[in-house]
Amino acid sequence: MSIGRMTLTILGCNSAKPCHGRFQTSQILQLGNETLLLDCGEGAQIRMMDYKVKKSRISTVLISHMHGDHLYGLPGFIGSLSLDKRNAPLTIYGPVGIKTYLSAVFTASQAHLSIDLVIHEIAPVVAERIFLSKDYQITAFPVSHRVPTYGYLVEEINPTINVEKSAISRYSLTIPEIKKLKAGQDLVRGDQIIDHRQLTLGSKPLRSYAYCADTTVAGWNTSVIENTHTLYFETTYLDELRTKAHQRKHSTAREAGELAKQLGVNRLVIGHYSSQYRDIQPLLDEAKAYFENTVAGYDGLILEIE
Ligand SMILES: [Zn+2]
Ligand SMILES: [Zn+2]
Structure with a gap:
């Protein structure tokens, strides 16, 4: 049985702060009836309304790391689900510290949540499967950033042959x-x-999506995302700022393009742009020079993973 449509919606694609009409990092991956939320930067809820994402359908949240631009929207999102009196629990995967963070926010604000949170703190040192259903699986893998950071690979499972x-x-x-x-x-x-x-x-090519939030291209094992159908990779800077990018443990558009080519992926989606770029066309042009099938992420981009 097939999972149905696999659709990516970018809710936010800027880096540290919202600007130029772009919110911070957050994405929706729709897998048939399942809805996953990848990171939850500030503004994620506003974008869900803008792009008609039903937040009540989100079953699982995957948090890459504890930096605020990927996380500050999460307490507000949970608060809204609680106010909406949703019955189903919300499952959250994220780095060690996420329980303390959420508990501190809700305790300090004396929030009485009516929703059950199932929180899994993860710390994989090699690629590790964290979820398996009959239709798809999720693998978490360590990347290289200033704090412990994990990428997520979502793969359709081989339909019965x-x-x-x-x-x-x-x-x-x-x-x-x-x-x-x-x-x-x-x-x-x-x-x-x-x-x-x-x-x-019944054997057919399987679909997959790899989400690499904040990371350098080197210093971690990229083999886990070889031949992925669609790869999201951060391109905070142009290559002329490579030194700065590496100091801050980020990547450049050229590096993301080169990596996509080396990994043999089908399509590259870029994002996590520095606020210094009002126009993201130069970042897209640079990545495309190394990997032609590159798409520039923007708030509201919807991509089918075929
Ligand atoms: Zn970030
Ligand atoms: Zn970060």
């Missing part, structure tokens, strides 16, 4: 052979090898 009925009789397939074909192995008959794809139905 079925063996064609006609092939079963044609080749008098045994049960062990059928099991092997379903696992993607070829059929071996004497010295003849028959490609499993000729005998099976």
